Amino acid sequence: MKPLTTSFRTKAAETMVDEQVLQSLEHVYTGFFKGRLEAAGNTDNWEELRDKGKAIKDHTIAHLDYYLGQLADNVEKNGGSVFFAADAAEARKYVLDLAHARNIKTVIKSKSMVSEEMALAQALIDDGIEAVETDLGEYIIQLSDETPYHLIAPAVHKSRKEVAELLDDNYVEGDPVPDATELTMMAREKLRGVFERADMSVTGVNFAVAESGSITLVTNEGNGRMSTTVPRVHVAVMGMEKIIPSIQDLSTMLRILIRSATGQRISSYVTMVNGPRKSDEEEGPEEFHLVIMDNGRQKLLADEQMRESLNCIRCGACLNACPVYRKVGGHAYGWVYPGPIGAIVTPVLTGLKDAANLPAASSLCGACHDACPVKINMPRMLLELRYRTAEGKTDKDERTSTTRERTVWKAWRIGMMGRKRFDIGARLSRLFLRPMARNGWLKKAPPPISGWTSTRDFPLVSSSSLKARLNKRSKKAKS
């Protein structure tokens, strides 16, 4: 997927005045955010589970090379195939070549953010293969030719009417809009036939277990189960960070993932796949392929400030908690991963210069850090990325600040560092800026601070300084 991170401001501005989308986004708060709080509150050892989840991920990422090798060995031992893809293009080519080699007609896709990085569904369609998204939200998004709006609720911004226009062949403008149940049943009917004829599936991976070569899928809908049951070929695609060492670690990871994602204690279906079907089984894929993708993740790994972002288990809790995400929406972030975690990984994976607005779009309130099931310190990383856009710490190309901006801040710093300089600065600003103000705020400032007042007002120094007032007081007291 091509990043469109430069259009953050325009997209965000569009969403912030779109009443319908803002109303749909309410569910992110009332449904998911509150659901997670309640689920966490009902779990006695919640903090202990989060600490354990963090420790498991820290350990795995610190030894990722070892666990990748172990995972690949065990998938092969189980009779599966493993492909290591350096980037999205390599991963896409592997899946397309495989589909052609096996003469595949219909591919069912289960929700996977990595496959969004690969823009896989469209690539299959362009090659003449039927490729259908089977998660209901993803299916709606595919019908309307959009990209997912949220990590776990891809169509959260769509109104029921918009869904009806996409799903209901008989719907005409002005008709009463079918309810959610009716619309869901229409989708069931449409997708059943697709499931039955599918000869290949592409799924994501929630957790890959290194010691046993297993992959785990968590779904409420059951499309993950269909994908691991009906087609003769199953391809699972994963980012290289999605590993845990042991089968027994799954109990902790599932508990924190599911509660953080939807507020449920467990999802309807958790499926563990340990290779292709065994010889005496009734059905199931004959072939199992695991595609492990890097696609820039080694940059996150090599960067000690950013490495922690690879602990992410893609639950979406930070999106739900984020007051900015809930107002600017998922599309503003311009690539696969929206919200606070997107504002961290997208700049590193696709280029900080173009994505400089992403880490800036945060109030640093820390709600994401509080919500994260593996305690990723997102505000720290957002600040680090802002620092890089301002100062260009690791690479001058990351710097987006202008010379004027840097000069102003440098002058500010000098002015603030000495008593005399501070007094002179305050006096100058009192002299020149106060006459331009209305009600104590400067609405339109002259250069070099005109950039500041194009989007916000500039506060003024008061008519006399604190020092002057104190001096006056103490004189009075003495007399």
Added chain:
Amino acid sequence: MTDRAKFIANVTSALGRTEVIAPPRDESTAAFDDVETARAVADRALADAASNAVELTDRMAEAASTIGWKVHRVSNPENAADIVANICDQKGATSVLRSTHDVLDEINVDAAVTSSGAKLGVTEHSGDNNETKITESKSAAFSADIGITGADYAIAETGTIVLHPRSGLSRLVSLAPPTHIAVLRPTEIIDSLDELFAHERNDHMSGNLAGSMNLISGPSKTADIEGTTVTGIHGPLEVHLIILEND
């Protein structure tokens, strides 16, 4: 260099090392526990299941009904059979599929189903699972009205039943038909996900890991349209859990 060697070498260098080192023991993950530790947890879980059956059954029934199972607690096989027959009648089922779980023979499920007038199929190839057979049984599953299984385990913490697909237990029987009935014995109920995955790890370390495993917790559901929860998007719309308790 192969794709794998190159890829892993990049990861090693991103970690600031020149070669792959074996991770040091770390208490946070179970990966360093020996097989005895997993086996001890697994064995204890089964012993608890036998001795705490009453408490586990209560917790299981409660957790299951919160997440959408229709729970039926019965004290003898005849009552279980009646419930199956009633569901078949209610649904006007013409075609029913079942797995080969023992408990279904114990409640004489075949008679219950056929008495309701439905046609009963068993998901078993008897070792003859060629492509034609598989295609036939897939389309049978997609057109069946009800699927009936036992449970390999059940988890009281979450109200989950666990199935390991194998000969005699198709993956589709609990998925494709719009109604699923699971029949459970109290001795199959374990406390939590911890014990389940200890079992799986024990199986893995003794070379007996099943090809796949499904944790089923209520009906298929979605909330993708305006956040409204709707059951039955791809899997069963209605799921029944019959718990066969001793007299």
